[in-house]
Amino acid sequence: MDVSRRGFLKLSGLSIAAFATGLGFDPAVAQAKGYALKLEGTKKIPSICHFCSGGCGMLLYVKEGKLIHLEGDPDHPTNEGTLCPKAASLLAVANSPDRVTKPRRRAPGADKWEDISWEEALDIVAKKTKEVRDASWKAADEVVNAKTGLTESLPVNRVEGIAFLGSAEVDNEESYLIKKFCELIGTPYNEHQARI
């Protein structure tokens, strides 16, 4: 009999399943039990994959603050339980020892990064934002009046030195807050990575 590699694997799987069932061992039951054991004591949290802008639904299983398992949400209309490899790899991303979880700073002239507190990080960002805003504020701009041909000074009240670049990693709520913040500090420069 000429059997392809794929056919051989299928036959082997069927033979093992038939053999196991013959011994009173049901692989489907064992799989269900293993799955239940893995998820024991976890909290199920519905979430959205943030990798691309597809918005697929995910179910996260968390125990003592650690992500134990994730899978596609079968009730989500976008992906109906499926997940692409990028989303499936998020378990490794969330639990990676290399993941940066604290703000870090490399001071001017330093050759190393150091951990700093969130308070310090927010202070630095706030001070720099104010510095750049003050230095690049434009109250009025010169424009040529199309009818008269004369140059006029019109109020614009905008910051020219600050721009925001959005990303597919930014969700609706974050986008809303970013846009609010842009309006608040007075910058009209707010773009999305996908348009660049």
Ligand code: SF4
């Ligand atoms: S599961 Fe894949 S396709 Fe869906 S949002 Fe995530 S990265 Fe995009």
